[in-house]
Amino acid sequence: MIAIDGLTKTHRGRAVLSDVTFRAEAGRVTGFLGPNAAGKSSTLRVLLGLDRPTAGAALIGGRPYRSLREPLRTVGSMLDGAGAHRARTARGHLRWVARSHGLPGRRVTEVLERVGLADTGRTRAGRFSLGMRQRLGLATALLGEPAALVLDEPANGLDPEGVRWLRGVVRDHAAAGGTVLLSSHLMSEVAEVADDLVVIAGGRVRAAGPLAQVIAGHESLEEAFFALTESDTEAHAGAGPGIGGRR
Template identity: 70%
Template sequence: MTRRAASDGVVGMILIEQLVKRHGTRTVLDRVGFRAVPGRVTAFLGPNGAGKSSTLRILLGLDRPDGGRATLDGHRYRELASPLRTVGSMLDGSGAHRSRTARAHLAWVARSNGIGRHRIDAVLDRVGLTEHARVRVGRYSLGMGQRLGLATALLGEPAILVLDEPVNGLDPDGIRWIRGLLRGHADAGGTVLLSSHLISEVAGLADDIVMIAGGRIIATGPLAEVTRGYADLEDAFFALTAEQATR
Protein backbone atom coordinates (compact mmCIF):
# COMPACT_ATOMS: atom_id res chain seq x y z
CA MET A 1 0.00 0.00 0.00
CA THR A 2 1.57 3.28 -1.05
CA ARG A 3 1.11 6.33 1.15
CA ARG A 4 1.38 9.98 0.16
CA ALA A 5 1.19 13.11 2.28
CA ALA A 6 -1.91 15.18 1.70
CA SER A 7 -1.71 18.94 1.45
CA ASP A 8 -3.37 19.28 4.86
CA GLY A 9 -1.06 16.73 6.49
CA VAL A 10 -3.70 13.97 6.71
CA VAL A 11 -2.73 10.97 4.62
CA GLY A 12 -5.53 8.94 3.07
CA MET A 13 -8.49 11.03 4.20
CA ILE A 14 -11.66 11.41 2.16
CA LEU A 15 -13.36 14.74 2.72
CA ILE A 16 -16.81 15.59 1.36
CA GLU A 17 -17.79 19.22 1.89
CA GLN A 18 -21.24 20.67 1.30
CA LEU A 19 -21.87 18.83 -1.96
CA VAL A 20 -24.82 19.99 -4.04
CA LYS A 21 -25.99 18.24 -7.19
CA ARG A 22 -29.06 19.07 -9.23
CA HIS A 23 -30.70 17.31 -12.16
CA GLY A 24 -32.92 19.97 -13.68
CA THR A 25 -35.19 21.23 -10.91
CA ARG A 26 -34.54 18.18 -8.71
CA THR A 27 -31.91 18.41 -5.98
CA VAL A 28 -30.08 15.08 -5.80
CA LEU A 29 -27.56 16.12 -3.14
CA ASP A 30 -28.33 18.82 -0.62
CA ARG A 31 -25.17 20.06 1.17
CA VAL A 32 -23.81 16.57 1.76
CA GLY A 33 -20.76 16.50 4.00
CA PHE A 34 -18.76 13.84 5.86
CA ARG A 35 -15.28 12.33 6.11
CA ALA A 36 -13.69 8.89 6.00
CA VAL A 37 -10.36 8.50 7.79
CA PRO A 38 -7.40 6.10 7.69
CA GLY A 39 -7.53 2.98 9.84
CA ARG A 40 -11.32 2.79 9.78
CA VAL A 41 -14.09 1.37 7.64
CA THR A 42 -16.79 3.94 6.89
CA ALA A 43 -20.15 2.60 5.73
CA PHE A 44 -22.17 4.99 3.58
CA LEU A 45 -25.74 3.77 3.98
CA GLY A 46 -29.02 4.75 2.39
CA PRO A 47 -31.96 3.41 0.42
CA ASN A 48 -31.74 3.13 -3.36
CA GLY A 49 -31.92 6.60 -4.90
CA ALA A 50 -30.78 8.34 -1.70
CA GLY A 51 -27.69 9.93 -3.29
CA LYS A 52 -24.93 7.42 -2.48
CA SER A 53 -23.82 6.76 -6.05
CA SER A 54 -24.08 10.45 -6.98
CA THR A 55 -21.75 11.32 -4.10
CA LEU A 56 -19.22 8.65 -5.06
CA ARG A 57 -19.30 9.63 -8.74
CA ILE A 58 -18.40 13.20 -7.80
CA LEU A 59 -15.66 11.98 -5.46
CA LEU A 60 -14.17 9.89 -8.29
CA GLY A 61 -14.33 12.66 -10.87
CA LEU A 62 -17.13 11.12 -12.95
CA ASP A 63 -19.59 13.95 -12.30
CA ARG A 64 -19.21 17.63 -11.43
CA PRO A 65 -21.00 19.08 -8.40
CA ASP A 66 -23.13 22.20 -8.54
CA GLY A 67 -21.61 23.21 -5.23
CA GLY A 68 -19.11 22.02 -2.62
CA ARG A 69 -16.08 19.82 -3.12
CA ALA A 70 -14.87 16.24 -2.62
CA THR A 71 -11.19 15.42 -2.07
CA LEU A 72 -8.91 12.42 -1.64
CA ASP A 73 -5.69 13.08 0.24
CA GLY A 74 -6.50 16.77 -0.01
CA HIS A 75 -6.89 16.77 -3.82
CA ARG A 76 -9.77 16.48 -6.24
CA TYR A 77 -9.62 13.28 -8.25
CA ARG A 78 -8.67 15.07 -11.49
CA GLU A 79 -5.66 16.61 -9.71
CA LEU A 80 -4.13 13.24 -8.77
CA ALA A 81 -0.97 12.47 -10.74
CA SER A 82 -1.46 8.70 -10.49
CA PRO A 83 -5.07 8.05 -9.45
CA LEU A 84 -4.93 4.25 -9.11
CA ARG A 85 -1.98 4.52 -6.74
CA THR A 86 -4.01 6.81 -4.48
CA VAL A 87 -7.53 5.40 -4.68
CA GLY A 88 -8.94 2.07 -5.82
CA SER A 89 -12.61 2.16 -6.68
CA MET A 90 -15.43 -0.12 -7.75
CA LEU A 91 -18.65 1.29 -9.15
CA ASP A 92 -21.18 -0.81 -11.08
CA GLY A 93 -19.26 -4.07 -10.87
CA SER A 94 -15.96 -4.88 -12.58
CA GLY A 95 -16.12 -2.40 -15.48
CA ALA A 96 -14.53 -5.03 -17.73
CA HIS A 97 -15.64 -5.71 -21.30
CA ARG A 98 -17.52 -9.00 -21.46
CA SER A 99 -15.32 -10.35 -24.26
CA ARG A 100 -12.08 -9.85 -22.32
CA THR A 101 -10.56 -12.25 -19.83
CA ALA A 102 -9.85 -11.06 -16.31
CA ARG A 103 -6.12 -11.18 -17.00
CA ALA A 104 -6.47 -9.11 -20.19
CA HIS A 105 -8.62 -6.54 -18.40
CA LEU A 106 -6.14 -6.16 -15.56
CA ALA A 107 -3.20 -5.99 -17.98
CA TRP A 108 -4.86 -3.13 -19.86
CA VAL A 109 -5.57 -1.22 -16.65
CA ALA A 110 -2.03 -1.81 -15.39
CA ARG A 111 -0.46 -0.55 -18.64
CA SER A 112 -2.64 2.55 -18.72
CA ASN A 113 -1.54 3.49 -15.20
CA GLY A 114 2.14 2.53 -15.33
CA ILE A 115 1.66 -0.38 -12.91
CA GLY A 116 3.97 -3.40 -13.15
CA ARG A 117 2.57 -6.66 -14.51
CA HIS A 118 3.60 -8.48 -11.32
CA ARG A 119 0.59 -6.89 -9.65
CA ILE A 120 -1.80 -8.80 -11.93
CA ASP A 121 -1.01 -12.21 -10.46
CA ALA A 122 -0.93 -10.72 -6.96
CA VAL A 123 -4.44 -9.27 -7.10
CA LEU A 124 -5.92 -12.28 -8.93
CA ASP A 125 -4.65 -14.46 -6.12
CA ARG A 126 -5.87 -12.08 -3.45
CA VAL A 127 -9.46 -12.09 -4.73
CA GLY A 128 -9.54 -15.80 -5.54
CA LEU A 129 -9.68 -15.56 -9.35
CA THR A 130 -6.39 -17.20 -10.32
CA GLU A 131 -8.11 -20.29 -11.72
CA HIS A 132 -10.56 -18.13 -13.69
CA ALA A 133 -8.05 -15.58 -14.97
CA ARG A 134 -8.36 -16.70 -18.62
CA VAL A 135 -12.16 -17.03 -18.61
CA ARG A 136 -14.05 -14.33 -20.51
CA VAL A 137 -15.78 -11.91 -18.17
CA GLY A 138 -19.10 -12.49 -19.93
CA ARG A 139 -19.16 -15.97 -18.41
CA TYR A 140 -18.60 -14.70 -14.87
CA SER A 141 -21.28 -14.86 -12.20
CA LEU A 142 -22.26 -11.62 -10.48
CA GLY A 143 -20.08 -12.54 -7.51
CA MET A 144 -17.05 -13.25 -9.72
CA GLY A 145 -17.57 -9.90 -11.41
CA GLN A 146 -17.50 -8.26 -7.99
CA ARG A 147 -14.22 -10.00 -7.23
CA LEU A 148 -12.73 -8.76 -10.50
CA GLY A 149 -13.86 -5.22 -9.70
CA LEU A 150 -12.11 -5.47 -6.36
CA ALA A 151 -8.96 -6.85 -8.03
CA THR A 152 -8.94 -3.79 -10.30
CA ALA A 153 -9.33 -1.50 -7.28
CA LEU A 154 -6.36 -3.14 -5.54
CA LEU A 155 -4.07 -3.09 -8.58
CA GLY A 156 -2.21 0.13 -7.73
CA GLU A 157 -1.81 -0.72 -4.02
CA PRO A 158 -3.81 2.37 -3.03
CA ALA A 159 -4.23 3.63 0.52
CA ILE A 160 -7.89 4.51 -0.18
CA LEU A 161 -10.64 2.13 -1.29
CA VAL A 162 -14.04 3.44 -2.46
CA LEU A 163 -16.53 0.67 -3.16
CA ASP A 164 -20.17 0.86 -4.24
CA GLU A 165 -22.25 -2.13 -3.07
CA PRO A 166 -19.23 -4.47 -2.81
CA VAL A 167 -21.15 -7.39 -1.26
CA ASN A 168 -23.81 -7.43 -3.97
CA GLY A 169 -24.00 -10.90 -5.55
CA LEU A 170 -21.63 -12.56 -3.09
CA ASP A 171 -22.59 -15.75 -1.27
CA PRO A 172 -22.14 -15.98 2.54
CA ASP A 173 -18.54 -17.21 2.18
CA GLY A 174 -17.82 -14.36 -0.22
CA ILE A 175 -19.28 -11.81 2.17
CA ARG A 176 -17.15 -13.16 5.00
CA TRP A 177 -14.09 -13.05 2.74
CA ILE A 178 -14.61 -9.43 1.66
CA ARG A 179 -15.20 -8.38 5.25
CA GLY A 180 -11.83 -9.87 6.17
CA LEU A 181 -10.09 -8.20 3.23
CA LEU A 182 -11.50 -4.75 3.96
CA ARG A 183 -10.91 -5.09 7.70
CA GLY A 184 -7.31 -6.00 6.97
CA HIS A 185 -6.90 -2.99 4.67
CA ALA A 186 -8.16 -0.63 7.37
CA ASP A 187 -6.13 -2.28 10.13
CA ALA A 188 -3.02 -1.77 7.99
CA GLY A 189 -3.72 1.99 7.97
CA GLY A 190 -5.83 2.23 4.83
CA THR A 191 -9.08 4.10 4.36
CA VAL A 192 -12.23 2.20 3.34
CA LEU A 193 -15.43 3.90 2.22
CA LEU A 194 -18.15 1.52 1.12
CA SER A 195 -21.73 2.24 0.17
CA SER A 196 -24.57 -0.19 0.65
CA HIS A 197 -28.31 -0.54 1.13
CA LEU A 198 -27.77 -4.00 2.69
CA ILE A 199 -27.46 -2.88 6.29
CA SER A 200 -27.06 -6.27 7.96
CA GLU A 201 -24.19 -7.21 5.63
CA VAL A 202 -21.98 -4.30 6.69
CA ALA A 203 -23.02 -4.04 10.35
CA GLY A 204 -20.22 -6.34 11.50
CA LEU A 205 -17.55 -4.49 9.53
CA ALA A 206 -18.11 -0.75 9.86
CA ASP A 207 -16.34 1.48 12.38
CA ASP A 208 -18.09 4.68 11.28
CA ILE A 209 -21.53 5.23 9.80
CA VAL A 210 -22.83 7.86 7.39
CA MET A 211 -26.56 7.67 6.58
CA ILE A 212 -28.15 9.51 3.68
CA ALA A 213 -31.81 9.80 2.67
CA GLY A 214 -33.42 12.09 0.15
CA GLY A 215 -30.03 13.57 -0.73
CA ARG A 216 -29.33 14.71 2.84
CA ILE A 217 -27.08 13.32 5.56
CA ILE A 218 -29.31 12.16 8.42
CA ALA A 219 -26.72 10.59 10.75
CA THR A 220 -22.95 10.35 10.98
CA GLY A 221 -20.52 9.12 13.60
CA PRO A 222 -18.97 6.01 15.16
CA LEU A 223 -21.15 2.90 15.02
CA ALA A 224 -21.81 2.91 18.77
CA GLU A 225 -22.89 6.55 18.68
CA VAL A 226 -25.25 6.17 15.70
CA THR A 227 -26.92 3.06 17.14
CA ARG A 228 -27.29 4.39 20.70
CA GLY A 229 -30.92 3.97 21.76
CA TYR A 230 -31.68 1.44 19.01
CA ALA A 231 -31.61 -2.35 19.00
CA ASP A 232 -28.99 -2.49 16.24
CA LEU A 233 -27.79 -0.71 13.09
CA GLU A 234 -30.69 -1.97 11.01
CA ASP A 235 -33.20 -0.67 13.57
CA ALA A 236 -31.45 2.72 13.62
CA PHE A 237 -31.37 2.88 9.83
CA PHE A 238 -35.08 2.21 9.33
CA ALA A 239 -36.11 4.55 12.16
CA LEU A 240 -33.97 7.44 10.91
CA THR A 241 -34.88 7.05 7.23
CA ALA A 242 -38.58 6.84 8.13
CA GLU A 243 -38.24 10.02 10.18
CA GLN A 244 -36.56 11.77 7.24
CA ALA A 245 -39.35 10.66 4.88
CA THR A 246 -41.98 12.43 7.02
CA ARG A 247 -40.22 15.80 6.94
Protein backbone atom coordinates in the same frame (compact mmCIF):
# COMPACT_ATOMS: atom_id res chain seq x y z
CA MET B 1 -8.67 10.72 4.30
CA ILE B 2 -11.78 11.28 2.20
CA ALA B 3 -13.47 14.62 2.86
CA ILE B 4 -16.90 15.58 1.54
CA ASP B 5 -17.62 19.27 2.24
CA GLY B 6 -20.92 21.00 1.51
CA LEU B 7 -21.54 18.88 -1.55
CA THR B 8 -24.60 20.13 -3.42
CA LYS B 9 -25.93 19.00 -6.78
CA THR B 10 -29.07 19.88 -8.67
CA HIS B 11 -30.45 18.07 -11.71
CA ARG B 12 -33.16 19.67 -13.82
CA GLY B 13 -34.04 21.97 -10.99
CA ARG B 14 -34.27 19.18 -8.41
CA ALA B 15 -31.87 18.92 -5.48
CA VAL B 16 -30.05 15.58 -5.67
CA LEU B 17 -27.52 16.46 -2.92
CA SER B 18 -27.93 19.20 -0.33
CA ASP B 19 -24.89 20.30 1.70
CA VAL B 20 -23.55 16.75 2.14
CA THR B 21 -20.63 16.80 4.58
CA PHE B 22 -18.76 13.91 6.18
CA ARG B 23 -15.30 12.32 6.60
CA ALA B 24 -13.93 8.84 5.99
CA GLU B 25 -10.79 8.57 8.10
CA ALA B 26 -7.59 6.60 7.50
CA GLY B 27 -7.39 3.34 9.40
CA ARG B 28 -11.18 3.04 9.58
CA VAL B 29 -14.05 1.56 7.59
CA THR B 30 -16.87 4.03 6.97
CA GLY B 31 -20.23 2.55 6.03
CA PHE B 32 -22.35 4.68 3.68
CA LEU B 33 -26.04 3.84 3.99
CA GLY B 34 -29.24 5.18 2.51
CA PRO B 35 -32.48 4.12 0.83
CA ASN B 36 -32.96 4.19 -2.94
CA ALA B 37 -32.66 7.69 -4.42
CA ALA B 38 -30.87 8.86 -1.27
CA GLY B 39 -27.86 10.35 -3.06
CA LYS B 40 -25.24 7.66 -2.38
CA SER B 41 -24.28 7.00 -5.98
CA SER B 42 -24.36 10.71 -6.81
CA THR B 43 -21.93 11.39 -3.96
CA LEU B 44 -19.57 8.61 -5.07
CA ARG B 45 -19.68 9.74 -8.70
CA VAL B 46 -18.66 13.26 -7.72
CA LEU B 47 -15.93 11.90 -5.42
CA LEU B 48 -14.48 9.81 -8.27
CA GLY B 49 -14.56 12.61 -10.82
CA LEU B 50 -17.41 11.10 -12.89
CA ASP B 51 -19.74 14.02 -12.24
CA ARG B 52 -19.45 17.65 -11.21
CA PRO B 53 -21.18 19.19 -8.19
CA THR B 54 -23.17 22.39 -8.23
CA ALA B 55 -21.30 23.46 -5.10
CA GLY B 56 -18.96 22.04 -2.48
CA ALA B 57 -15.98 19.72 -2.73
CA ALA B 58 -15.10 16.03 -2.58
CA LEU B 59 -11.43 15.41 -1.77
CA ILE B 60 -9.19 12.36 -1.51
CA GLY B 61 -6.04 13.06 0.45
CA GLY B 62 -6.82 16.77 0.21
CA ARG B 63 -7.19 16.82 -3.59
CA PRO B 64 -10.08 16.35 -6.03
CA TYR B 65 -9.91 13.14 -8.04
CA ARG B 66 -9.36 14.98 -11.33
CA SER B 67 -6.12 16.50 -10.01
CA LEU B 68 -4.57 13.25 -8.75
CA ARG B 69 -1.35 12.51 -10.64
CA GLU B 70 -1.62 8.74 -10.15
CA PRO B 71 -5.26 8.11 -9.31
CA LEU B 72 -5.11 4.31 -9.19
CA ARG B 73 -2.28 4.48 -6.65
CA THR B 74 -4.33 6.84 -4.50
CA VAL B 75 -7.84 5.41 -4.62
CA GLY B 76 -9.23 2.13 -5.86
CA SER B 77 -12.91 2.15 -6.72
CA MET B 78 -15.60 -0.38 -7.42
CA LEU B 79 -18.87 1.09 -8.63
CA ASP B 80 -21.99 -0.99 -9.16
CA GLY B 81 -22.40 -1.79 -12.85
CA ALA B 82 -18.79 -0.99 -13.83
CA GLY B 83 -16.52 -3.82 -14.93
CA ALA B 84 -14.43 -5.56 -17.55
CA HIS B 85 -15.38 -5.88 -21.20
CA ARG B 86 -17.22 -9.17 -21.70
CA ALA B 87 -14.68 -10.37 -24.28
CA ARG B 88 -11.66 -9.97 -22.01
CA THR B 89 -10.30 -12.48 -19.54
CA ALA B 90 -9.66 -11.36 -15.96
CA ARG B 91 -5.92 -11.34 -16.58
CA GLY B 92 -6.30 -9.49 -19.88
CA HIS B 93 -8.48 -6.83 -18.28
CA LEU B 94 -6.07 -6.27 -15.41
CA ARG B 95 -3.04 -6.17 -17.73
CA TRP B 96 -4.74 -3.45 -19.77
CA VAL B 97 -5.54 -1.41 -16.65
CA ALA B 98 -2.00 -1.88 -15.27
CA ARG B 99 -0.33 -0.77 -18.50
CA SER B 100 -2.59 2.25 -18.94
CA HIS B 101 -1.68 3.44 -15.42
CA GLY B 102 2.03 2.58 -15.44
CA LEU B 103 1.66 -0.20 -12.86
CA PRO B 104 4.04 -3.19 -12.67
CA GLY B 105 2.84 -6.37 -14.36
CA ARG B 106 3.49 -8.44 -11.22
CA ARG B 107 0.49 -6.77 -9.59
CA VAL B 108 -1.85 -8.57 -11.99
CA THR B 109 -0.88 -12.00 -10.66
CA GLU B 110 -0.86 -10.73 -7.07
CA VAL B 111 -4.38 -9.33 -7.13
CA LEU B 112 -5.80 -12.31 -9.05
CA GLU B 113 -4.51 -14.55 -6.28
CA ARG B 114 -5.79 -12.13 -3.63
CA VAL B 115 -9.37 -12.27 -4.95
CA GLY B 116 -9.43 -15.97 -5.84
CA LEU B 117 -9.43 -15.64 -9.63
CA ALA B 118 -5.96 -16.99 -10.39
CA ASP B 119 -7.41 -20.15 -12.00
CA THR B 120 -9.89 -18.49 -14.37
CA GLY B 121 -7.45 -18.91 -17.26
CA ARG B 122 -8.97 -18.04 -20.62
CA THR B 123 -12.52 -17.69 -19.34
CA ARG B 124 -13.93 -14.41 -20.60
CA ALA B 125 -15.63 -11.97 -18.27
CA GLY B 126 -18.90 -12.39 -20.15
CA ARG B 127 -19.11 -15.93 -18.76
CA PHE B 128 -18.37 -14.95 -15.18
CA SER B 129 -20.99 -15.31 -12.47
CA LEU B 130 -22.02 -12.12 -10.66
CA GLY B 131 -19.82 -13.09 -7.73
CA MET B 132 -16.80 -13.56 -10.01
CA ARG B 133 -17.43 -10.18 -11.62
CA GLN B 134 -17.49 -8.64 -8.16
CA ARG B 135 -14.17 -10.26 -7.33
CA LEU B 136 -12.68 -8.92 -10.57
CA GLY B 137 -13.98 -5.46 -9.73
CA LEU B 138 -12.26 -5.64 -6.36
CA ALA B 139 -9.05 -6.88 -8.00
CA THR B 140 -9.11 -3.80 -10.23
CA ALA B 141 -9.61 -1.57 -7.21
CA LEU B 142 -6.63 -3.17 -5.42
CA LEU B 143 -4.32 -3.13 -8.45
CA GLY B 144 -2.53 0.15 -7.65
CA GLU B 145 -2.09 -0.64 -3.93
CA PRO B 146 -4.13 2.48 -3.13
CA ALA B 147 -4.41 4.16 0.25
CA ALA B 148 -8.18 4.52 -0.13
CA LEU B 149 -10.89 2.14 -1.31
CA VAL B 150 -14.34 3.31 -2.43
CA LEU B 151 -16.64 0.31 -2.78
CA ASP B 152 -20.26 0.40 -3.95
CA GLU B 153 -22.24 -2.78 -3.12
CA PRO B 154 -19.12 -4.99 -3.12
CA ALA B 155 -20.94 -7.98 -1.54
CA ASN B 156 -23.60 -8.11 -4.25
CA GLY B 157 -23.65 -11.63 -5.74
CA LEU B 158 -21.14 -13.13 -3.31
CA ASP B 159 -21.94 -16.39 -1.54
CA PRO B 160 -21.54 -16.62 2.28
CA GLU B 161 -17.89 -17.65 1.96
CA GLY B 162 -17.28 -14.76 -0.41
CA VAL B 163 -18.94 -12.28 1.94
CA ARG B 164 -16.75 -13.49 4.79
CA TRP B 165 -13.67 -13.20 2.57
CA LEU B 166 -14.64 -9.65 1.54
CA ARG B 167 -15.05 -8.70 5.19
CA GLY B 168 -11.44 -9.75 5.77
CA VAL B 169 -10.16 -7.76 2.79
CA VAL B 170 -11.91 -4.62 3.99
CA ARG B 171 -10.78 -4.96 7.60
CA ASP B 172 -7.19 -5.78 6.59
CA HIS B 173 -7.01 -2.67 4.40
CA ALA B 174 -8.14 -0.45 7.27
CA ALA B 175 -5.86 -2.21 9.76
CA ALA B 176 -2.91 -1.39 7.49
CA GLY B 177 -3.80 2.31 7.72
CA GLY B 178 -5.95 2.56 4.62
CA THR B 179 -9.27 4.35 4.22
CA VAL B 180 -12.40 2.43 3.25
CA LEU B 181 -15.70 4.03 2.20
CA LEU B 182 -18.24 1.25 1.70
CA SER B 183 -21.75 1.77 0.34
CA SER B 184 -24.13 -1.15 0.82
CA HIS B 185 -27.73 -2.19 1.37
CA LEU B 186 -26.60 -5.12 3.54
CA MET B 187 -26.86 -3.53 6.96
CA SER B 188 -25.86 -6.71 8.79
CA GLU B 189 -22.57 -6.75 6.89
CA VAL B 190 -21.99 -3.04 7.40
CA ALA B 191 -22.53 -3.55 11.13
CA GLU B 192 -19.88 -6.30 11.06
CA VAL B 193 -17.12 -4.25 9.39
CA ALA B 194 -17.80 -0.53 9.90
CA ASP B 195 -16.11 1.66 12.47
CA ASP B 196 -18.08 4.74 11.39
CA LEU B 197 -21.39 5.32 9.63
CA VAL B 198 -22.87 7.93 7.36
CA VAL B 199 -26.63 7.73 6.78
CA ILE B 200 -28.01 9.76 3.89
CA ALA B 201 -31.63 10.21 2.77
CA GLY B 202 -33.27 12.71 0.47
CA GLY B 203 -29.85 14.02 -0.53
CA ARG B 204 -29.02 15.06 3.05
CA VAL B 205 -26.83 13.49 5.73
CA ARG B 206 -29.09 12.30 8.55
CA ALA B 207 -26.35 10.94 10.81
CA ALA B 208 -22.57 10.61 10.77
CA GLY B 209 -20.20 9.30 13.42
CA PRO B 210 -18.92 6.17 15.12
CA LEU B 211 -21.14 3.10 14.75
CA ALA B 212 -22.05 3.00 18.44
CA GLN B 213 -23.01 6.66 18.40
CA VAL B 214 -25.30 6.35 15.38
CA ILE B 215 -27.18 3.33 16.71
CA ALA B 216 -27.37 4.57 20.33
CA GLY B 217 -30.90 4.21 21.65
CA HIS B 218 -31.86 1.59 19.07
CA GLU B 219 -31.82 -2.19 19.24
CA SER B 220 -29.86 -2.57 16.02
CA LEU B 221 -28.39 -0.74 13.04
CA GLU B 222 -31.50 -1.64 11.06
CA GLU B 223 -33.78 0.01 13.64
CA ALA B 224 -31.60 3.11 13.72
CA PHE B 225 -31.53 3.26 9.90
CA PHE B 226 -35.31 3.16 9.55
CA ALA B 227 -35.77 5.70 12.32
CA LEU B 228 -33.39 8.10 10.57
CA THR B 229 -34.80 7.61 7.08
CA GLU B 230 -38.45 6.72 7.73
CA SER B 231 -40.10 9.73 6.07
CA ASP B 232 -37.89 9.49 2.97
CA THR B 233 -38.35 5.73 2.63
CA GLU B 234 -42.13 6.05 2.84
CA ALA B 235 -42.21 8.92 0.37
CA HIS B 236 -40.12 6.94 -2.13
CA ALA B 237 -42.30 3.83 -1.74
CA GLY B 238 -45.45 5.86 -2.27
CA ALA B 239 -44.11 7.46 -5.42
CA GLY B 240 -44.40 4.20 -7.37
CA PRO B 241 -42.01 2.62 -9.86
CA GLY B 242 -41.80 5.71 -12.04
CA ILE B 243 -39.44 7.37 -9.57
CA GLY B 244 -36.04 5.93 -8.78
CA GLY B 245 -32.98 4.70 -10.54
CA ARG B 246 -30.76 7.31 -8.85
CA ARG B 247 -29.37 6.26 -5.52
